[in-house]
Amino acid sequence: MLYGKKDQKRHQSYQVPIFGSDEENREMPRYKLADEPVEPRIAYQLVKDQLMDEGNARQNLATFCQTFMEPEAEKLMAETLEKNAIDKSEYPQTAELENRCVNILADLWNAPKDEPFVGTSTVGSSEACMLGGMAMKFRWRNLAKARGLDVTKQQPNLVISSGYQVCWEKFCVYFDVEMRVIPMDEEHLSLDTDRVFDYVDDYTIGVVGILGITYTGKYDDIEELDRKVSAYNAEHEHELVIHVDGASGAMFTPFVEPDLEWDFRLKNVVSINTSGHKYGLVYPGVGWILWRDKAYLPEELVFRVSYLGGEMPTMAINFSRSASHIIGQYYNFLRYGFEGYQEIQTHTQKVAKYLAEKIEATGRFEIYNDGQNLPIVCYRLKEDSETKWTLYDLADRLLMKGWQIPAYPLPEDLSDILIQRIVCRADLGWNVAEELVADFNEALVELDQAHLLYHDDSEKKPYGFTH
Ligand SMILES: Cc1ncc(COP(=O)(O)O)c(C=O)c1O
Numbered sequence: 001m002l003y004g005k006k007d008q009k010r011h012q013s014y015q016v017p018i019f020g021s022d023e024e025n026r027e028m029p030r031y032k033l034a035d036e037p038v039e040p041r042i043a044y045q046l047v048k049d050q051l052m053d054e055g056n057a058r059q060n061l062a063t064f065c066q067t068f069m070e071p072e073a074e075k076l077m078a079e080t081l082e083k084n085a086i087d088k089s090e091y092p093q094t095a096e097l098e099n100r101c102v103n104i105l106a107d108l109w110n111a112p113k114d115e116p117f118v119g120t121s122t123v124g125s126s127e128a129c130m131l132g133g134m135a136m137k138f139r140w141r142n143l144a145k146a147r148g149l150d151v152t153k154q155q156p157n158l159v160i161s162s163g164y165q166v167c168w169e170k171f172c173v174y175f176d177v178e179m180r181v182i183p184m185d186e187e188h189l190s191l192d193t194d195r196v197f198d199y200v201d202d203y204t205i206g207v208v209g210i211l212g213i214t215y216t217g218k219y220d221d222i223e224e225l226d227r228k229v230s231a232y233n234a235e236h237e238h239e240l241v242i243h244v245d246g247a248s249g250a251m252f253t254p255f256v257e258p259d260l261e262w263d264f265r266l267k268n269v270v271s272i273n274t275s276g277h278k279y280g281l282v283y284p285g286v287g288w289i290l291w292r293d294k295a296y297l298p299e300e301l302v303f304r305v306s307y308l309g310g311e312m313p314t315m316a317i318n319f320s321r322s323a324s325h326i327i328g329q330y331y332n333f334l335r336y337g338f339e340g341y342q343e344i345q346t347h348t349q350k351v352a353k354y355l356a357e358k359i360e361a362t363g364r365f366e367i368y369n370d371g372q373n374l375p376i377v378c379y380r381l382k383e384d385s386e387t388k389w390t391l392y393d394l395a396d397r398l399l400m401k402g403w404q405i406p407a408y409p410l411p412e413d414l415s416d417i418l419i420q421r422i423v424c425r426a427d428l429g430w431n432v433a434e435e436l437v438a439d440f441n442e443a444l445v446e447l448d449q450a451h452l453l454y455h456d457d458s459e460k461k462p463y464g465f466t467h
Contacts, residue, residue, distance in 0.1 A: 018045050058432075060404040061422045064214075064248050064278040068427035073331045077283070077324040085121065085323035088312045094323045095312075097330040101276075102290060104333050108254045109263040109272055111292055117264075118297055119290030120315055121276070121326050125247035126167035127317050128273035128289035131301075132243045133158065133171040135271060135291065136206035138298040139241075147237055149202055158206060159199045161191040161220065162411045163213035165247065177205065183413040189213070189368065191220035193228055200232070206241045206270075211249030211262055215410055215419070217374035219249060219262070226266035233268070241270045241296070248374050250274035251281075255342040256349060270296040276329045279345060281336075281426060286325035344426045349375040351433045352424040358437045362444060368419060375424040380417055389447045391420045397443035403436060 018024055023042045028034055038046070057067040069077070080094075088095040102119040111117040122128040137156055144151050157178040160168055164181070172179040180199040182192055190213055200207070207229065209222040222244060229240050244250065244262060251274050253260055263269060269292065276286035291297045302313045336344065352371030359379055360367050364387065369378040381391060391407035398405050407420040428436075 013039065018042055055404055056402055058427055059402045061424075061428070062404050062406045064275070064423050064425070065284045066277055066281055066425060066427075067283075068425075069281070069283055069328065069332075070335070073282075073328050073335070076331055077328045080324040080327045081322050083323040083327075084320050085326055086314065086316075086319050086321070088314075091323065094327065098323075098326045101288070101326065101329050101333060105274070105288055106264075106290055109250065109290065110265045111290065112264060115293040117290055117292055118294045119288060121329075122273075122287040122289060122316065123285045123318060123321060124277060124287040125165075125245065125273050125275040126170070126287070128275075128287040129165075129167045129243075129245060130171050130174070130317055131289050131315060132271045132273055133168070133177065133205070134175060134301060135297045136241060136243060137175060137177060138301055139296060140203075140205040142298060143239065144202070151203075154203045156203050156205045157199075157201070158208065159196060159204055160208040161210065161213070162413060163190060163210060163215055163218075163220075164208070165210075165214045165245070168208060168245070180204075181412075184411065185413060189216050190218045191225065193221055193224045196225065196228065197232060200240060202238045204238070204240060206243050209242055209244050209262070209269075211244055211246040211253060212374040214247075215408075215421070216378050217248075217369045217372075217376035217421075219253075219260075219373045222262040222269065223260075223266060226261075226268050229268040240268065242266070242268045244269055244272045246272050247275045247287075248278045251276070251279035251341075252345050252374060255338070255345045264292045276325065280329060281332050281341075281344065282325055282328045284325075286329055345375075347430075348424050348426055348428070351375070351428055351430060352377055352422075354430075355422060355424070355433055355437065359440065362441070364444065371424070377422040377424070378419055380419045387448070389450070391418050393447055394443060395420065397447055398439065401439040401443075403439060 018041060021039075021042050023038045024046065028046065060067065083091050083094055085094065085098070098121050101121065105119065106117045122131065136158070140156060141151050155176065155178045157180045158168070158172060159180045159182065161182045162184050169179060171177065182195050182199060184190065184192070191209060196207060207225065209220040209225050211219050211222065213220070222242065225242060229242060232240050250263070250272055253262060263272060271289060271291045273287060273289040274280060276282045276288055277284040280286070297315065302315050304313050349371050352375035356367055356370035356377045359365055359377060360370070364382060364385060365379040366382050367377070367379045369376055371377060381387060395405055395407045405420060405422055407418055409415045410417045410419060
């Protein structure tokens with residue numbers, strides 16, 4: 001090839017060091033497009049540098065979402081980013097992997113062999129909860145109309161404990177359902193099943209049981225709830241159903257407490273959601289929802305689109321999204337198998353218990369969750385604590401070592417209690433946990449000896465925790 005003068009200039013531009021290039025040495029427009037393109041290597045560095053002070057995701061112990069996948073999984077996901085999950089006819093093998101994942105989950109959640117389960121992937125548990133909620137609402141309406149109930153007389157309602165995740169509030173607002181919230185109290189840090197029926201009437205579309213309350217990691221007693229729902233159903237024409245929000249627990253409990261009955265073994269549990277990106281061990285965003293029997297998913301919610309080529313039934317709020325996370329989920333299922341998941345989850349719980357022990361040993365904290373149920377450690381300062389600092393200060397101190405461990409008040413009726421929560425995930429290995437304990441103990445000493453002036457009341461303030 002022959003080069004001219006201009007070509008030489010272009011060629012030379014690749015020799016310019018990134019931190020010496022024009023683009024790096026001037027302010028790039030932030031809120032409108034620049035006139036000219038930027039070389040890829042410089043664009044990469046500019047974007048990467050923008051993200052530099054955001055913290056290290058693996059030290060972000062505020063989130064349940066996965067921050068580690070194996071290099072082979074990452075490669076596979078990177079290689080399949082361009083596949084659109086909705087194009088089932090164009091990518092039939094991808095659709096088959098999604099189908100296998102649904103079947104694997106049905107098996108894991110003990111779907112009865114004699115009932116035709118159905119399910120789908122979603123972007124996460126939030127979308128899955130919307131779909132589960134809608135299915136309950138539509139089915140309730142169809143049955144209520146058939147019974148001659150005036151469905152316009154009162155707004156339909158959903159019953160849930162105050163430990164709900166915000167997606168349920170969104171569901172109720174977006175889909176015009178009244179949210180009936182059963183308060184939690186010191187004795188009931190999960191659903192108080194004795195009070196459920198004070199909130200239920202003919203307009204109740206369903207009760208949500210939470211397998212792993214976001215705030216504390218505790219499980220609602222779904223077996224007990226199921227027993228009480230059966231007793232209610234035996235006496236009422238109105239059929240009450242249970243949806244289990246297993247965003248975290250549904251991919252954790254089957255491996256760690258396989259004998260705990262919370263899933264389709266319970267007759268009134270009609271649908272379950274989970275986040276593949278939590279204890280399913282995939283990067284965000286993939287979720288799943290399954291119905292024990294297609295009878296619980298009203299036909300009018302299922303759309304058949306022919307322009308994808310073929311007639312594919314779909315139920316989703318979104319249309320296009322990458323299939324790479326579904327493929328990542330299938331990779332994990334294939335790679336780990338039951339035993340692999342069990343080893344990872346058991347190890348994660350062991351780390352949580354170790355952290356809880358160490359935190360309790362300081363004598364400063366009352367432990368709310370010591371890694372029982374979900375592998376999270378949740379604690380408050382002891383009520384008679386004489387420390388002048390708060391958990392917000394402790395969170396700030398830990399942040400200096402890169403740890404993101406939020407402090408926040410419990411939900412309504414318990415909002416006087418300020419807690420702090422450490423979410424243990426697979427990649428919080430034993431050695432990293434030991435580093436955390438050392439940093440934690442050091443933070444306590446530093447806070448005790450700090451010369452800064454303290455605030456004298458423990459003002460409740462939002463602390464960047466929005467889960
Ligand atoms: C109990 C529960 N439900 C739903 C969600 C929403 O999950 P996602 O982030 O997958 O939409 C969460 C997230 O933390 C959760 O803990």
